[in-house]
Amino acid sequence: xxxxxxxxxxxxxxxxxxxxxxxxxxxxxxxxxxxxxxxxxxxxxxxxxxxxxxxxxxxxxxxxxxxxxxxxxxxxxxxxxxxxxxxxxxxxxxxxxxxxxxxxxxxxxxxxxxxxxxxxxxxxxxxxxxxxxxxxxxxxxxxxxxxxxxxxxxxxxxxxxxxxxxxxxxxxxxxxxxxxxxxxxxxxxxxxxxxxxxxxxxxxxxxxxxxxxxxxxxxx
Numbered sequence: 397x398x399x400x401x402x403x404x405x406x407x408x409x410x411x412x413x414x415x416x417x418x419x420x421x422x423x424x425x426x427x428x429x430x431x432x433x434x435x436x437x438x439x440x441x442x443x444x445x446x447x448x449x450x451x452x453x454x455x456x457x458x459x460x461x462x463x464x465x466x467x468x469x470x471x472x473x474x475x476x477x478x479x480x481x482x483x484x485x486x487x488x489x490x491x492x493x494x495x496x497x498x499x500x501x502x503x504x505x506x507x508x509x510x511x512x513x514x515x516x517x518x519x520x521x522x523x524x525x526x527x528x529x530x531x532x533x534x535x536x537x538x539x540x541x542x543x544x545x546x547x548x549x550x551x552x553x554x555x556x557x558x559x560x561x562x563x564x565x566x567x568x569x570x571x572x573x574x575x576x577x578x579x580x581x582x583x584x585x586x587x588x589x590x591x592x593x594x595x596x597x598x599x600x601x602x603x604x605x606x607x608x609x610x611x612x613x614x615x616x
Contacts, residue, residue: 413562416529420522420563424570427518430511431577438584441508445475445588449595452479456602474503478596486603497596504592508585512578519574526567533560 410417448471455464461483468480478500485493537557 409562412559413566414529414533416525416532416563417566420525420566420570423518423522427515427574430515434511434581438588441588445592448475452599453602456599474507478504479599482596482600482603493600501592501596505589508588512581515578519571519578522571523567526564529563530560
């Protein structure tokens with residue numbers, strides 16, 4: 397015959413886990429929301445970046461920097477401001493222009509890394525909440541043992557201990573897959589950061605080649 401735990405399902409373990417299960421579940425939902433939002437944000441950034449960089453490269457090759465500047469201002473994002481600065485300050489020395497773009501590129505990286513620290517915090521806290529629940533459960537189990545004295549049975553003691561272990565399992569069940577997803581997101585952010593640097597360098601090269609095609613004042 398199936399045991400009570402086997403027949404009751406997930407809700408049985410959630411209830412038996414005690415009050416600590418509440419923050420574990422809430423934080424798992426928060427982490428899931430962050431993960432879904434980051435996947436959407438990174439996908440949208442990649443799509444917009446490819447579209448913007450292609451348009452900017454085509455306009456730069458044609459020497460139409462006024463239109464390129466207009467396109468940058470239409471986006472009004474850290475990425476758009478990065479290309480805009482490259483156009484407006486293209487007459488500077490390459491080293492000075494590179495330093496300026498690196499500072500603006502930092503804004504792009506910050507936007508890509510938004511909420512990543514919050515996700516890492518949740519992943520780190522979840523197992524600790526699980527361990528806390530286990531310690532609290534074990535304390536209750538041994539307090540019951542002290543109260544019942546010689547009347548304590550193996551079944552009662554084992555029941556209290558396995559209930560205490562539920563929170564540890566819950567914390568690890570949440571943290572392990574989310575940790576893998578977090579590492580995947582970090583890798584994607586790093587790849588997009590490197591791609592941004594490469595495309596920006598290519599755009600600056602195009603601006604250098606077409607520097608005399610359109611005077612800087614015409615791009616304002």
